[in-house]
Amino acid sequence: MVARTSIKPNWIEAAPEKGSYRSIFKWGDPNGHKHPKAKLLRLLKETFRLTDDHFRVPVSDGNHPVTFSRPCRVITPEHVSAICRIVGDANVSADDYDRLKFATGKTLEESLRLRQGQVQAVSDLVVHPRHKDDVRQLVAYCDREKIPVYVYGGGSSVNFGLRPSKGGITLVMGTHMNKVVRLNETNQTATVQAGIMGPDYEAALNEASQRYQTRHRYTGGHFPQSFEYSSVGGWVVTLGSGQMSSYYGDACDLVISQEYVTPVGDLKTLDFPATANGPSVDRVMIGSEGCFGVLVEVTLKIFRYMPENRRYFSFIFPSWEKAVDAGREIAQGQFGMPAVFRLSDEEETHIGLKLYGIDGSLLDRYMRLRGFAPMQRCLMIASAEGEKRFAGNIRRSVRRICRQAGGMSLTGYPTRQWAPGRFKDPYLREDLNDYGILIETLDTAVTWDRIHQLHRGVREVVKSRPDTLCMTHASHFYAQGTNLYFIFITRAENIDDLIAFQEKILYAFQQFGGSPTHHHGIGKLFSPWMQPHLGDAQMDLLKAIKRHFDPNTIMNPGGQLGLDLNGRHWREVV
């Protein structure tokens, strides 16, 4: 048993050194951090049998200068000159730090490798287009010269989506192409350049009445955990979902029209909310992950911003089965959907109650007394938005359903505890990794009739690994199913060990009826699962579309969506 009064670990709080690997892989604000709470730390110490001493000296923190030697693979000096002529010298960089920074997403694997100075694929040149016409000229030029084109939005990809497997150029969309183009209050739409970041977009909408003299204030309704460091264009091309998507819809539901620059020319869709004009070109482009073209502009639905109507509520259930029953009944109840809607399994509830400061409290004792036992009880946190009575009726209906399923109200307290930190959790990773503890997440979509087999099956795989925590929650609800978001905390011998473990989980998703991902996109990491999951007929269609837009395979080549590998593994393309 570890002593209760233990010293505070030596968490790193200083901003990463300028030019260091750490400055690349660290999440978010260089000065931002979120240390594990004492109770979580104690659990980790117990799980991994670590002493205070373990937390004194960080292991390979990556706080050393980026330095590597990687010659250009495709780009020649003539190419550089031509590209400089298009966008101007100031918007082109061949600097190694930039080449690495804009080649790096937020997978655990990338972070672990960079801590050790292991550099994988980088692009030859980083380019910051100023406007649509720059993108147009760049794509046309690269197509003529067969130069691979990768796109960097917010950089929060967790699937190697922006990995420049074949060198070439990386377009950084956020540097210049980050403006609100138009807010159309009549149609309740906003048109933005693809590189605008989530918070800038949301701020523009929240403050619309001042900035654009609109009658109402607005919200975009899209809040992925990566919100602060993700781009609107990224949401669209990777099929993102946000923490309130059960109410507002996933990114695919928010898109009204789009403008892409492709190797075969511009493609612009129209602003109609619905028509019967044949197959949906919009839904071909949404989720295309840079394989068909570069998204330059997008028009999205917006919603009235009415935070004053928000309602918080939460419930505790005696078991996962009861909690799932309630979750499904709510999703099928036809009274509208909660906005935040999360259902944690036994283990996540156990850890969550510690994190929210409820474990050990009076409330905890009351719960135990009422029979909600640790490692059996399951927590639901939720909120409702929209018109006032509509939101109120959701709370009321949820309460009725939860009680019928044996749940007990915990008031809005746990949701309120969760809400302020909801974009901060990714900061935890650096602290844990600094001391050799690995945390990673994988998500999978599932229909209601398979949720228990999938949950059990995947947990079995995760828990078969010694000393591994496995927290699971459902966070996006539909009448037909949900997603399961698995978070595991473990230690690993080495990176290969971690990769092998991830593959086992992905195999279990497939085996027990899940999808490769619900809202993380495919990128390159999940690309081997596209074919077994979708089958030949769907893959052949996607490949035919790829050939149409990108006959020279310059758009995000090297495995993205599994479209261009012809039998090789994406990791072989280096």
Next chain:
Amino acid sequence: MVARTSIKPNWIEAAPEKGSYRSIFKWGDPNGHKHPKAKLLRLLKETFRLTDDHFRVPVSDGNHPVTFSRPCRVITPEHVSAICRIVGDANVSADDYDRLKFATGKTLEESLRLRQGQVQAVSDLVVHPRHKDDVRQLVAYCDREKIPVYVYGGGSSVNFGLRPSKGGITLVMGTHMNKVVRLNETNQTATVQAGIMGPDYEAALNEASQRYQTRHRYTGGHFPQSFEYSSVGGWVVTLGSGQMSSYYGDACDLVISQEYVTPVGDLKTLDFPATANGPSVDRVMIGSEGCFGVLVEVTLKIFRYMPENRRYFSFIFPSWEKAVDAGREIAQGQFGMPAVFRLSDEEETHIGLKLYGIDGSLLDRYMRLRGFAPMQRCLMIASAEGEKRFAGNIRRSVRRICRQAGGMSLTGYPTRQWAPGRFKDPYLREDLNDYGILIETLDTAVTWDRIHQLHRGVREVVKSRPDTLCMTHASHFYAQGTNLYFIFITRAENIDDLIAFQEKILYAFQQFGGSPTHHHGIGKLFSPWMQPHLGDAQMDLLKAIKRHFDPNTIMNPGGQLGLDLNGRHWREVV
């Protein structure tokens, strides 16, 4: 002025002669009819300056035997034998009546031609597949032999969607492939064969608790005006919308997964309500109108059937502008959407109040007193469904918004008057056509910021034709826009005159910012507008997908969706 006491016209009530043209073009039940009410008739007499005498002897009623000589264009006796071997002799017909019947949809043009015995394109052979495997073998055989394949669902196409322009075979889906395959209550989905008809599908769901021992009763939520004579597969492949789609979603929103038989093999999508696995193959196939393959099975969202919670309400507004303002505010109000939601313009309101028996009533006098003047006032009829308080809150919110926009409640009375006859209106056409009066409808999607320019612009075109009534309503609402459904009643010299008039209206849709159609599909009739509307880039993508699935152009060739005409007009392909 026509006398008020006029004799009853000699409406045809007898079922069409067996084997007659009339038995093909007449809407619905052979014994079904819906005669124009006296007030409508009086309006028509006034408009077209017709006397009672005009309504004594019907003009070319088509009640004569189908007889034509049209040799097979593609099919040889060897083909017939081979096809008989696949599906059995009983499921193959080369009979002229069948060839015409299953080549005919419900456009006004087809009806007028058949009255005169004018036969246009027919297929060579009518085939009734028994199951998926029949379809599989038929499509494979036809692909090898380059035989065109057309698909007949419910036969309610209003765009020549099932016109066998190039001969070949017509598959009739409803004869055998009309079953509910599976009802999954846990996932709230129903899987059906594509040929099942609307009422059979809805009845199976409404009676699910008896038929399938489910806990709840269900509804499909899809009620196009053609409901009684349309197939579920047709809803999906033509992107249909129903009269309650503002709440339940358009057909595209209802689809969870699909199974198609295509010339390059079977394509089956998966049952997940949402994933992030790249472009949506489902949304490529929905709306493909038989050009990529034959839909054989589809899994749809279903909803709890709670008619006891239904609320009816209606409002009258002093002007179209005020009515539209209220409609938009409701669609953007974030309290859920009404199910039925129709907003009639001045002229449709004028005629509608006659049809609903309100014109001239006490209520009418009260409305006039309150300043709601004829040919200015506009009627909204609506209902709400779903959970009880949810539906109640929609009624309450709508009332608040309508009052703020200057509207006055007419209680649920007009909606209740409208509801029972809502699938019967198509019967009107036969009566009117029997006396040379033409009625036709065209629909177009529009964003809120263009609704008035489109409404005014199209009305101007329609009203520039002498003695023409033009009724318009919005019937499918989105936060970003709606549709405008134009109904015109006119007389025409001949069919070419009518066609030219339709083309003028379609041109006006394009000119004033509408789409070629909101929920009638493209078929062949609207195909000339695909290119100007969508532009080259979108059309090129659709054509590339067509080439992928149908390299020999056997699937619904001759103009469908504008994919295979290479510069010719679809009418030239005969």
